[in-house]
Amino acid sequence: MTLQDLEQLKENILSEHAMTRDRQKVRITIGMGTCGIKAGAQNVLSALKTQFVDSRGVMINHTGCLGMCSHEPVMQVAVPGRPAVTYFYMTPDRARRIAAGYLAG
């Protein structure tokens, strides 16, 4: 790989991301650092994954610690063209409800 290849790869990934973003209504990211996992982030993630297993409109991803460990589990929801909204103290139930709300519009 050359530096140019790397730049090209980055562009490809970005445009790929942009394309999937267009197809998706909602992008959900769960904080999965140790703090998040201890606070129950795994349950939130699994709940969302089972709930939206066949749903093309939702993309579920995980990330590291955002820094607000006292507010875990943290969930970020992004809708194309809107600022991302961050939710604190997630439970599987709340996460499902919020995600369903976004999907419904």
Place this chain on the structure above:
Amino acid sequence: MSHSSHILICRGTACVSAESREVQTEFGKQLKQRGLQEQVRVVHTGCFGFCARGPVMVILPQGTMYCEVRVEDVREIIEKHILGGQTVERLLFKDPVTQEVTEKIDDIDFFKKQVRIALKNCGHINPDDIREYIARDGYKALGTVLTKHSPEEVINIIKKSGLRGRGGGGFPTGLKWELTRKSPGKLKYVICNADEGDPGAFMDRSILEGDPHSVLEAMAIAGYAIGAGQGFIYVRAEYAIAVQRLTTAISQAREMGVLGKGLFETDFEFDIELRLGAGAFVCGEETALITSIEGNRGEPRPKPPFPAQAGLWGKPTLINNVETLANIPAIILNGAEWYAGFGTEKSKGTKVFAIAGKIGNTGLIEVPMGITLREVIYDIGGGIPEGRKFKAAQTGGPSGGCIPAGLLDTSIEYDTLLEAGSMMGSGGLIVMDDSDCMVDIAKFYLEFTCDESCGKCTPCRVGTKRMLEILERITEGKGTIDDIDLLKELGHGIKEASLCGLGQSAPNPVLSTLKYFEDEYIAHARDKVCPAGVCKKLSSIRIVPEECKKCGACAKVCPVDAIEGKPRELHEIDPDKCIKCGKCIEKCCFKAIKR
């Protein structure tokens, strides 16, 4: 055309009495004036259940909830939120019980004063997917360095950036790289010190869990700069998630061709191996860490020779801490001047802190050097909860010390913290309020170092034990005033005579609390009183007769039946039976029981 936003306004009884109808009318009016009535639909709903904060409204699709919205606020909501896509912070909903907040992340006070360089990707990318790292310019710094800079140029960039070691010592990183490069020898190593052991510190863990590739990339850059082809990451076995993410990251990097042979079509090769610690705090010390990777008991060696001269298997070795490394790619991409633009003259850039203890927002922050402790604790940390008073901040863990309220405006720099009798340390910051006993805190840290002393040198092995015994004596009411002088003498002796950083810094928590809170030591040793009521043998619990309502609740909850008196009789605590567990204090609704 469909509506792109919905505004839901509560028309429950409470909100209507708080003029929610007027707010709705105003929205309708202003949206029409701006020709937005097609895009934004205003509807009223039933009660949201937050009547105390009415009128309440929610904007969809973001789901942002605003409270106590007045007619005057309507214009701002339309301009800022609907048109500008920003949240109107002052109207956001905060749950008074859980402090639960729903809002846009950058608008929170917590993030406003932060500058995130080492943490730039944490919480933003999926650490298990190298492509997300590449999408945010990952490995571009490595590619640039390999194809456009000589090793000397790279070292110069790091030197010019002013970056100093973030593991605690604060040694200039560029100089360390240069020394290792100049050491004679063909075989050299790069080690990433991820043996983060200070109680209360988790900066490195978060970086490894949230952005492992930044550390791998930096190690390869360092390898190129010093002339090494092999790197080791020495990480605590207790950090299971970090280990797993690192393992994934290393194999993805090899697959992608950014680790291994012929990187970026040059003849430079670099690979990384993971080594797990096995539960020994002293292995965070660089020479002990090297001995541990070599497969031995992790005991430190005398310096010199420094690792840069003779490190792993006797070869020149560069050891950098996780956070130090995480800064490197950003410095290469943005330039040394950019990085040196943050911070102060002698402490450049940013520092990550793990804030914990008696503080509103516990968590992980990255701030520019030179920020004051007050800003960190009050503006970012949200201050001291429960209306209590700030007493001291502990920085640097078991190697550091306490900074009292009088020095809250100290700026956070390597040298100012040293002057204050503490140190930057790896970045643990524990806040204490007036209910904490400083003697007890010092004892806690000494118990830790005493337990973790490797036993190789006598001052540390025996000295910390003797200091701990004196502190135990003092907190149990068996101390004398002479013990305080003895503590100082021993402490200075251990600092002078110990072999490695562990022993040289172990007395710091005691010496710094003695410096600022000697009166508390005197109260314990001479007057046999613990002013904070923490040391059980030196505190008593009593019932204030005038405030006692004679309900009998305390007697019922007492686990040792130390409280005499039936309901409707005056209660008293039998000091001989009382074990000072404090259950009665918690139980008493009238706050009639005091320490």
Place this chain on the structure above:
Amino acid sequence: MEHDEKLTKLDRILEQYAGKPGALIPVLHEAQKVYGYLPEEVQYHISRGLGVPLADVYGVVTFYSLFTMTPRAEHNIAVCMGTACYVKGAGQIVEEIGEELGLKIGEISEDRKFGLEATRCIGACGMAPVLTINEEVHGRLNADQMGELLEKYKHMH
């Protein structure tokens, strides 16, 4: 040492690390995963396999707190011996558990199912007497309940 499945695994680990410098600690980590602890025979086998003196192996095992030479029980019972619990009858509870399982404090049952230990105050005085099994806290106990409580864990894996 008996030739069994675990030993085969250990030999495979030793083979994999043979000739690698600094292999001792990674091998000990792996061996402890296989055996649950590092008894003398295992250390001896590792010493032979890596060509490291047994004294050095022992030295490393005892230096690091994550390595252990005593097997861990499946269910670890820790009875709080803080003052409140002691006054409320923690002593009788220890006795009762001891009788039920045939254990003294600090011992582990032969099938490694249960271990019994006494701990310092765990700060749950309001629920005294208290014990923890694994990480779970059980409070407001009396000696008569012990049989029933242990029965639950006997069938748990």
